[in-house]
Amino acid sequence: MASRHNYGSDPSQYGVLYGEGPVAVLIHGGFWKAEYGLELMDALCADLASRGWAAWNIEYRRLGNGGGVPFTLDDVGAAIDHLSELPGVDLSRVVTIGHSAGGHLAAWAATRENARVAVTGVVSQAGVLDLQRAWDLRLSNGVVERFLRGQPTDVASPIERLPLGVPALLTHGGRDDIVPVEISERFARASGASLIVEPEEDHFGHLDPGNPLWKAVRAWL
Template structure:
């Protein structure tokens, strides 16, 4: 499938890859904001969406270890979404879809830039609770630096103001389902839990967790 690389800044990590045409799905990969994880994680979903008539904008951003953290990572994701104004896409519908830390970034972005919907796939939506649970060996503290959770935590920045879907696997031992449950209770977002799925089924186009997203879209 053809794709186009577009840069939204001068840093090597400030770019995205565009697939297909139509309404836009902004894909934001996870990996606890760490530089060793990249946008290749979301490529299968990008191909699937493009085949279904979407423009998939799979974005990269600065991460911990290559200039990222708060506020750089947050600013990059917002800038990548704003770059859509310069691309040949249908801006009437822009849904931010993120997995894990990408789910956090998708929800966060909705509080700063114009999107029409958010999908959080096992998103780290409550940074204070993630800090208490010491997810990924306490990575939240590294991500935040000296900043308070209120600067970056979606649950502390409600309302998002757009329709929001949360998906989570009941067997997820990387981002516990309680994180999505807490956010759903606080925000009124729709929550779909697949009891027999784990953390990584979200990025498999054949998995029930992804099929739930397609049905919602």
């Protein structure tokens, strides 16, 4: 059973809540672009809800519909804070779980100031955790420059906002040709976060509840 809740007035400012219990905030990827949406995380949400979690699958403004810095960041923060108004959630444990650009947002969320609802753990699935390196590599045709909208990388780049202050797990596929594994490796060295690399997996195995990359997340949780 899932229920939709708005955390703001924009059409993209909503989330879908599955289950009850400690909270997993699911943040989808797609390089912050409007053509990708929260349905990417539906299967993971259903899996978490079946295991006693409240899964909060959030949408946010993206490039092409009002997103970018600071608006996307504002939305993620507001969506997490909105948990204080939702039924059946245990705010003593709030873990952000994000894939790709969502992994970037999941880690960034742990570093935000004046949070009404605190993040207690982070899972980054092939996350874009170093925006300067992603810019240098011209990932997704240089999308980082569009996302930053003229702001410096340290406003939004998790590797420049350390320490996270909470436990963190990084998962990555060794065959990922969309977000190179070196980005998770760099972040792990800088932060001390745990890193699990599955050598034979690609960028999208993270979204399959039966995949070893997701099983590693479940075990860590």
